Amino acid sequence: MPTPYLSAAFVALALLVFVVRRIFDGRTVKHIRGPPSSSFLFGHDFEYASQEEACSLEFKWMSQYGATWRTRGAFGKDYLMTVDPKATQHIMQKSGYNYTKKTTFIHSAWLLAGPGIVNVLGTDHQRHRKIMNPAFSAAHLRTFLPLFQRIASKLSDKWKGELMATGELDTLLNRWLSRATLDIIGEDLSAAFNYDYNALDGGAERSALLKGYEDIFKDLDYHPNKAAVLFRATWDYIPVSILKLIKYLPVEPWPRVRSLNNLFRAYGRQILREQGSEVDTEKKVASKDILSILIKANASEDPKTRLDDDEIIAEMFTLTLAGHETTSSTLTFLFYELSKNQKYQARMREEIRALRARVTARGGNDFTIEDLDSLTLTMNAIKETLRLHPILVGLPRVAEKDDVIPLSRPITSTTGEVITEIPVRRGQVIHVSFAGYQRLPEVWGEDVHTWNPDRWFNIESGRQTNVGVFANLMSFAAGVRACIGWRFSLIEMQALTAELVENFQFDPPAEKVEIQRALSGVIFAMFPVVKGKAEEGGAMPLKISLAQ
Numbered sequence: 001m002p003t004p005y006l007s008a009a010f011v012a013l014a015l016l017v018f019v020v021r022r023i024f025d026g027r028t029v030k031h032i033r034g035p036p037s038s039s040f041l042f043g044h045d046f047e048y049a050s051q052e053e054a055c056s057l058e059f060k061w062m063s064q065y066g067a068t069w070r071t072r073g074a075f076g077k078d079y080l081m082t083v084d085p086k087a088t089q090h091i092m093q094k095s096g097y098n099y100t101k102k103t104t105f106i107h108s109a110w111l112l113a114g115p116g117i118v119n120v121l122g123t124d125h126q127r128h129r130k131i132m133n134p135a136f137s138a139a140h141l142r143t144f145l146p147l148f149q150r151i152a153s154k155l156s157d158k159w160k161g162e163l164m165a166t167g168e169l170d171t172l173l174n175r176w177l178s179r180a181t182l183d184i185i186g187e188d189l190s191a192a193f194n195y196d197y198n199a200l201d202g203g204a205e206r207s208a209l210l211k212g213y214e215d216i217f218k219d220l221d222y223h224p225n226k227a228a229v230l231f232r233a234t235w236d237y238i239p240v241s242i243l244k245l246i247k248y249l250p251v252e253p254w255p256r257v258r259s260l261n262n263l264f265r266a267y268g269r270q271i272l273r274e275q276g277s278e279v280d281t282e283k284k285v286a287s288k289d290i291l292s293i294l295i296k297a298n299a300s301e302d303p304k305t306r307l308d309d310d311e312i313i314a315e316m317f318t319l320t321l322a323g324h325e326t327t328s329s330t331l332t333f334l335f336y337e338l339s340k341n342q343k344y345q346a347r348m349r350e351e352i353r354a355l356r357a358r359v360t361a362r363g364g365n366d367f368t369i370e371d372l373d374s375l376t377l378t379m380n381a382i383k384e385t386l387r388l389h390p391i392l393v394g395l396p397r398v399a400e401k402d403d404v405i406p407l408s409r410p411i412t413s414t415t416g417e418v419i420t421e422i423p424v425r426r427g428q429v430i431h432v433s434f435a436g437y438q439r440l441p442e443v444w445g446e447d448v449h450t451w452n453p454d455r456w457f458n459i460e461s462g463r464q465t466n467v468g469v470f471a472n473l474m475s476f477a478a479g480v481r482a483c484i485g486w487r488f489s490l491i492e493m494q495a496l497t498a499e500l501v502e503n504f505q506f507d508p509p510a511e512k513v514e515i516q517r518a519l520s521g522v523i524f525a526m527f528p529v530v531k532g533k534a535e536e537g538g539a540m541p542l543k544i545s546l547a548q
């Protein structure tokens with residue numbers, strides 16, 4: 001057969017296979033009710049990415065259809081979306097690697113960071129995780145408390161200095177917290193990288209890296225246009241080797257991503273050159289700090305415990321981004337809620353100051369971990385902020401094989417049948433909404449849309465379906481791919497909150513503004529913006545003064 005006919009036959013066959021697979025892929029979830037979509041091309045993808053207020057769509061859908069429903073992806077693909085506790089537990093926690101990451105999600109992260117732990121799958125992921133786990137053990141993380149406290153008091157001193165001059169500080173709180181958490185991760189990584197981001201000190205000349213990271217979630221995918229949404233939807237059908245070339249595209253956000261990536265790789269290489277030889281010393285070989293662990297893995301002869309240069313640099317990039325922006329945004333929402341809940345803020349301060357008096361009486365200086373854990377009101381405020389404002393609002397997962405998803409909240413099918421489990425085929429996309437799960441009234445109480453930390457006095461965890469790594473919340477995800485840094489983040493938030501609430505008063509800013517939760521569509525990351533000014537970037541204006 002002549003070549004052109006042969007090629008045409010292959011294309012026709014591929015198309016046929018594509019169409020048939022499409023039909024069978026979606027077959028098992030057709031009977032699940034869900035919002036109608038008028039667009040075959042976009043489904044709900046564009047509408048979801050364009051939300052003014054993150055997650056408003058799923059909050060509406062869950063009130064219409066129950067805890068699990070069907071949505072449309074681009075090109076007529078049927079997705080499931082769920083906030084059901086048992087389904088969430090099954091997909092995210094109990095199924096190991098049977099529900100994998102969606103190409104669009106994983107590849108966006110890959111373009112940003114390279115082959116780090118967030119972006120590798122299966123046995124590669126097991127290898128990365130096994131190498132990194134010792135750096136995040138509960139025992140090792142306790143040693144970081146002095147670092148957290150030092151940066152907290154450095155921030156405190158900065159604010160005191162500004163307040164001496166002005167008496168009152170009307171400021172973008174999120175920027176300060178982002179710098180503080182970046183300094184922590186910079187020091188921790190040597191602690192870790194031996195790289196001082198100098199973020200709190202830097203002022204206008206602050207480090208190039210800090211500038212590179214600033215607003216990256218917004219720049220990556222805030223309110224993408226239709227072409228960008230469609231372009232990204234095609235990634236599910238394109239070989240990974242071709243997807244890797246996307247970063248060379250000359251249209252935003254790719255030049256922005258490329259320049260941050262190049263900048264970080266240059267720093268990473270320099271750090272590896274400078275630090276690499278030091279790991280041979282006895283102290284470093286025994287050390288569990290992250291950089292030593294990574295460099296040891298680089299030198300390993302065993303492929304099961306080895307990380308190559310690209311993987312190590314990607315790991316540093318990932319830890320820097322995942323480790324600072326998430327924590328600082330959570331804290332930003334916490335102080336925002338405190339500014340609106342003055343009585344709670346006063347109670348928290350009273351509890352912290354009472355503890356301070358006890359610590360001083362016993363001749364101590366700084367709070368220990370046990371001290372911080374005893375601050376129930378602070379801990380409840382952190383839990384409640386993680387519940388109401390999860391920074392990753394949810395994640396899509398793809399079934400690796402045919403399966404049956406159990407439900408704890410039965411739903412009614414299109415034909416009126418009550419369904420307690422959903423059979424799915426390999427390839428089925430399921431979007432697990434953490435934000436939605438964390439607003440289920442049956443689990444959290446009737447006032448789910450309100451920030452009410454006192455609810456945590458009444459939550460009986462034994463009566464809930466067990467999900468997640470902390471407080472039955474999904475904010476740190478669950479299972480084999482749960483957040484590796486959740487304990488690190490928790491202690492960091494405890495230390496920073498205790499220091500700042502003890503010393504400062506947080507109020508709404510002088511100029512009245514409305515805060516919105518903006519969404520970076522493809523990676524499902526949420527960040528605060530001033531309504532109508534999202535293009536200016538993440539912002540949380542607050543008034544700070546010395547606490548009486």
Ligand code: HEM
Pocket residue numbers: 117118119129318319322323324326327330390391392395474475476477480481482483484485486488489
């Ligand atoms: C409030 C703060 C944080 C939140 C809400 C958060 C949330 C999450 C979530 C939801 C995931 C799962 C992502 C996925 O499956 O694709 C994750 C993974 C991860 N997080 Fe965090 N995180 C926080 C802090 C941190 C910190 C402080 C670090 C490091 C110091 C960190 C490092 C990581 C890493 C390396 C992963 C990938 C784990 C893996 O795939 O095995 N995170 N985080």
